[in-house]
Amino acid sequence: MAASTGQKSEGDRKHPVDGTLPPFKMFTSGLQHVAAMYAGVVAPPMIVGPACGLSATETAFLMGASLFTAGIATLLQTLGFWKVGAKLPFVNGVSFAGVTPMVAIGKAQSPDNALPIIFGAVMVAGVLGFFVAPYFSKLVRFFPPVVTGTVITLIGVSLLPVAFNWSQGGNPTAADYGSLTNIAMAGVTFLIVLVLRRVLRGFLQQIAILLGLIAGTLIAIPVGITHFSALTKADLIGFPTPFHFGAPQFDIAAIISMCIVMLVCMTESTADMLALGKIVDRPADERTIEGGLRADTLGSALSPLFNGFANSAFAQNIGLVAMTKVRSRYVVATSGLILIVLGLCPVAASVISLVPLPVLGGAGIVLFGSVAASGIQTLASAAMEKGDNALIVAAAVGIGLIPIAAPDFYHNLPKDLLVVLDSGISTGCLVAIVLNLAFNHFGRKNAGESAGEGVDGAPGADCHGDPAIPQQPDRGTVDDAGEPAAAPAH
Numbered sequence: 093m094a095a096s097t098g099q100k101s102e103g104d105r106k107h108p109v110d111g112t113l114p115p116f117k118m119f120t121s122g123l124q125h126v127a128a129m130y131a132g133v134v135a136p137p138m139i140v141g142p143a144c145g146l147s148a149t150e151t152a153f154l155m156g157a158s159l160f161t162a163g164i165a166t167l168l169q170t171l172g173f174w175k176v177g178a179k180l181p182f183v184n185g186v187s188f189a190g191v192t193p194m195v196a197i198g199k200a201q202s203p204d205n206a207l208p209i210i211f212g213a214v215m216v217a218g219v220l221g222f223f224v225a226p227y228f229s230k231l232v233r234f235f236p237p238v239v240t241g242t243v244i245t246l247i248g249v250s251l252l253p254v255a256f257n258w259s260q261g262g263n264p265t266a267a268d269y270g271s272l273t274n275i276a277m278a279g280v281t282f283l284i285v286l287v288l289r290r291v292l293r294g295f296l297q298q299i300a301i302l303l304g305l306i307a308g309t310l311i312a313i314p315v316g317i318t319h320f321s322a323l324t325k326a327d328l329i330g331f332p333t334p335f336h337f338g339a340p341q342f343d344i345a346a347i348i349s350m351c352i353v354m355l356v357c358m359t360e361s362t363a364d365m366l367a368l369g370k371i372v373d374r375p376a377d378e379r380t381i382e383g384g385l386r387a388d389t390l391g392s393a394l395s396p397l398f399n400g401f402a403n404s405a406f407a408q409n410i411g412l413v414a415m416t417k418v419r420s421r422y423v424v425a426t427s428g429l430i431l432i433v434l435g436l437c438p439v440a441a442s443v444i445s446l447v448p449l450p451v452l453g454g455a456g457i458v459l460f461g462s463v464a465a466s467g468i469q470t471l472a473s474a475a476m477e478k479g480d481n482a483l484i485v486a487a488a489v490g491i492g493l494i495p496i497a498a499p500d501f502y503h504n505l506p507k508d509l510l511v512v513l514d515s516g517i518s519t520g521c522l523v524a525i526v527l528n529l530a531f532n533h534f535g536r537k538n539a540g541e542s543a544g545e546g547v548d549g550a551p552g553a554d555c556h557g558d559p560a561i562p563q564q565p566d567r568g569t570v571d572d573a574g575e576p577a578a579a580p581a582h
Contacts, residue, residue: 108419109180109374117295121418122426124302125183126434127447128459129406132254133162133185133431136194136401143195144210145203152438154399157332158186160435161400165391166428169384169405170421178376178384180368181413181424184391187404189356189515190214193349194401196507205341211396212340213350218393218402221354222386228358229382231525235366238481238532239488239524241471243363244370246492246520247407248464253496255460258453273315274450281308281454289415298416301455308451317448330438332398340396350402354389356518357404361388363521364405371410371466372419407517411459414466480531487527492520 113121134155141151165184172179197213198206235243259278260270268274285304292300312318365384369376376384384405392402413419434440476482494501495516502513513519 107374109372109421111420112422113420118423118426120299120302121423122430124299125409125412125424125427126430127302127305128412129183129185129409132406133158136186136188136191139191140194140198144198144206156330156435156438157399159431160332161395161398162403163428163431163435165403166431167425168391169387170425170428172383172387175383176386176390178365178380179421181419181421182368183406183409183424183427184403185406186401187357190353190402193353197346207337208339208341209343209346212342213346214402215340215393215396216347217350217354218389220351221358221389222393225385225389226382228385229378232378232381234525237470237474238484239528240366241467241474242485242488242524243521244367244470245464245467246489246517247367248460248467250496250516251407251460255453255456258449258456262449273317277308277312277315277317277450278454280311281451282457284308285455285458298418301412304455305447305451308454309447312448312451317450318446331436334397336399353402356515357388357402358385359521360517361385361405363517364407364410368410370470371414407463411462414462484524484527484531488520488524491523492516
């Protein structure tokens with residue numbers, strides 16, 4: 093292959109992000125992304141639906157709509173058009189940041205008005221976010237390695253409790269929550285994924301998560317935690333009728349609340365894009381972030397049309413990209429098409445939902461741990477031994493861990509503040525940015541030298557504040573065809 097023989101120049105060779113795989117590999121790799129994020133997409137409507145007085149049937153409709161709109165948002169993000177889309181392997185889905193305020197809106201309104209008011213607020217927030225995106229993207233200069241490494245680490249650590257919850261069964265009120273059976277199934281799946289990653293080679297190694305989920309689900313059938321009731325009750329076709337719950341209504345309090353949520357989503361998406369850019373070896377610059385934020389906000393503005401909520405990048409899929417080394421954005425675009433099909437075909441969606449949460453939790457520990465490992469790797473380039481970078485990381489990680497380690501820590505504060513404070517990623521990110529400015533920029537003539545990471549325009553740093561260090565050969569990655577590139581034996 094040209095990638096191995098060096099017959100093509102570096103400038104002529106297509107970047108793996110823009111490469112494609114054979115159809116079967118494209119489908120299975122895309123399906124793996126869907127399996128990793130399916131539970132995260134359907135969980136918010138499962139919470140918001142009952143809070144708005146919906147029946148089980150209407151809540152199922154809302155879940156299908158969320159899958160459909162997540163697929164549209166993913167296509168906007170990966171394929172893009174004009175100045176919309178980061179064109180990175182990003183999966184988009186319903187943001188958890190909006191769950192708390194949407195539940196509050198649902199409980200404060202009558203059942204007939206709750207969802208129309210939520211949808212109207214999401215539409216306005218999405219439109220405003222779309223126009224703010226070019227200005228918000230300029231904040232990338234405030235994300236040097238000491239900040240991005242901290243945020244990426246917090247993303248992984250923040251997701252791990254989700255995997256632990258899944259491993260116990262997902263529903264704390266259930267009788268079998270935390271049972272030996274659930275934890276054992278999570279452990280078995282965890283070991284299967286590790287063994288498959290160790291013994292398999294090539295493409296099979298890349299889809300080890302998918303194979304682990306299939307194996308875990310099959311083992312869970314005789315154990316008794318794989319349930320087929322949803323499959324037998326699902327309809328074959330179920331198009332999310334536009335404005336199924338009524339025309340959008342515009343309530344000023346709800347709009348303000350969802351605009352705050354949108355800013356939180358944009359902050360997290362910016363951090364996610366910076367993280368993924370490093371993982372796929374295509375650093376996310378200002379233009380990339382602007383396009384990505386436009387895709388997020390446009391997808392959010394369009395989602396209420398089909399009864400969906402605000403969308404943002406799904407951090408759990410970053411771990412999948414980091415682990416499999418499959419960097420093609422067309423693989424994730426394929427997952428977007430699969431999500432659309434699942435939204436249009438409840439039977440197909442029910443097949444994916446057969447994967448028990450303990451099985452998904454076992455695989456999730458590997459996925460989310462991979463994200464945290466990527467953050468630690470980024471921090472290794474942040475010159476922690478110089479200046480006050482270690483202090484910045486310590487403070488930001490400490491603050492970011494509060495919602496994870498002590499979920500009720502802020503319970504006496506105003507509910508409006510909880511939209512931001514309950515997100516460890518957002519609070520940790522803000523603390524890291526502020527402290528980096530305070531310690532490494534303001535009042536220091538040689539800020540770049542003190543920071544050990546480079547400041548815009550300072551010697552030894554590129555335009556993004558990354559240290560100008562020689563790039564090492566990429567080992568264990570994939571070439572344009574999706575096959576592992578040649579690398580020295582370890």
